Amino acid sequence: MAGRLQGKVAIITGAGSGIGRAAAQLFAREGAGVAVADWDEKGGKQTAASIGRNALFVKADVSSSADARRIVDHTVKKFGKLDILYNNAGIVRYGTAADCSEEDWDKVMGVNLRGAWLCSKYAIPEMMKAGGGSVIMTSSIAGQVAFGNIAAYCASKGGLIQLARSIALDYASKKVRANVICPGVIRTGMTQDLLKDKKAMQPLLKSTIIGRLGEPEDIANAALYLASDESSFVTGSVIAVDGGWTVQ
Ligand SMILES: NC(=O)c1ccc[n+]([C@@H]2O[C@H](COP(=O)([O-])OP(=O)(O)OC[C@H]3O[C@@H](n4cnc5c(N)ncnc54)[C@H](O)[C@@H]3O)[C@@H](O)[C@H]2O)c1
Numbered sequence: 378m379a380g381r382l383q384g385k386v387a388i389i390t391g392a393g394s395g396i397g398r399a400a401a402q403l404f405a406r407e408g409a410g411v412a413v414a415d416w417d418e419k420g421g422k423q424t425a426a427s428i429g430r431n432a433l434f435v436k437a438d439v440s441s442s443a444d445a446r447r448i449v450d451h452t453v454k455k456f457g458k459l460d461i462l463y464n465n466a467g468i469v470r471y472g473t474a475a476d477c478s479e480e481d482w483d484k485v486m487g488v489n490l491r492g493a494w495l496c497s498k499y500a501i502p503e504m505m506k507a508g509g510g511s512v513i514m515t516s517s518i519a520g521q522v523a524f525g526n527i528a529a530y531c532a533s534k535g536g537l538i539q540l541a542r543s544i545a546l547d548y549a550s551k552k553v554r555a556n557v558i559c560p561g562v563i564r565t566g567m568t569q570d571l572l573k574d575k576k577a578m579q580p581l582l583k584s585t586i587i588g589r590l591g592e593p594e595d596i597a598n599a600a601l602y603l604a605s606d607e608s609s610f611v612t613g614s615v616i617a618v619d620g621g622w623t624v625q
Contacts, residue, residue: 380408381605386456388412388448390439390496391466393420395565396515398427399593400463400600405431407601409461412452414439414496416466439466439492449499459503461604464493464537465515469567474528482529489533494540501544501553509552513603514541515596516557518619534559538615545613554612556603561619563591586621 387404391397393415401411405428413428415421416438425434433455437444453459467489470481497512504510519527520534537557544555562568562581571577572590582590599618602608617623 380406381601381607382461383408385460385604386410386412386452386458387461387463387604388414388452388459388496388500389463389465390414390437390448390492391515392424393417394424395567396560396563396593396596397463397465398424399597400465401425401432402427403594403597403601404461404463404604405429407605409604410456412448412455414448414466438488439464439496440487442495445492445495446499448496449503453503458507459500460507460510461513462496462500462504462510463513463515463600463604464496465513465600466492467515467517467533467567469527469530471526472528473526477529485529486533486536489530490536490540493537497540497544497555501548504553505548505551510554511604511608512541512544512553512555513600514538514555514557515600516559516615518559518561518617518622520557520559521615521617521623541615542613549612554603554608556608556611556613557615558596558599558603559615559617559619559623560596561585561591561617561622563593563596565593584622584625585619586624589620591618591620 392401392413425432514537516537517534541555
């Protein structure tokens with residue numbers, strides 16, 4: 378049976394670990410050629426090696442214009458086209474609006490929002506050449522509701538939702554779709570310290586009404602749907618994959 382992404386080519390940023398790695402492996406199992414983009418060489422190479430011949434590792438900082446362009450160029454050079462961009466790379470820095478440093482603000486906005494914009498900027502023209510495509514963003518529940526002491530992160534994740542809607546509107550006629558996934562608390566490197574903190578975890582677990590933490594594969598499955606032609610009537614949408622966090 379043909380895979381759900383048979384013949385497609387995808388770029389996944391932040392694919393050196395966590396959600397991005399799970400998505401890269403799933404997309405490849407479903408038949409896609411996958412460009413694994415990450416600034417972490419070790420993790421990125423590991424992901425690409427776990428996939429094999431259908432993977433390309435590109436060491437890149439998504440907040441750099443030259444690197445974002447290079448991710449797209451190398452992908453098209455290896456696989457001949459581009460159908461899917463999964464903007465997933467992200468970082469978190471702590472601080473309220475008043476005490477977040479300018480450096481941390483720029484860092485978070487640079488990776489989470491500017492990085493997604495830059496990769497989209499260079500990927501969309503290639504998708505149009507391929508006859509259409511799918512842009513996917515990993516936002517967060519923190520893009521929809523506020524969380525204490527991570528002002529820059531919340532702002533960047535909210536911005537991703539509006540960036541996706543703008544792409545959806547501007548490129549619908551070119552068959553380029555754009556959608557957003559808002560994960561809840563997922564077991565990855567980003568949350569490993571938090572997961573050890575029983576006191577901090579208690580309210581987080583309580584709000585996850587489904588009664589368990591999320592796994593990277595929970596998000597990868599949603600990304601697969603948005604990447605595939607099964608979602609060809611879906612654009613500008615925001616999909617919560619949060620164990621029910623945002624129902625109340
Ligand atoms: N884990 C959660 O609970 C959770 C919840 C909501 C949203 N998210 C989002 O999911 C996405 C993936 O995070 P994760 O949980 O898998 O964490 P993770 O730390 O395991 O993965 C993030 C990856 O992004 C890479 N990265 C960071 N900055 C980069 C840059 N400038 N250029 C290229 N790569 C870069 C890292 O090297 C890493 O491999 C992030 O956008 C994060 O904000 C995570």
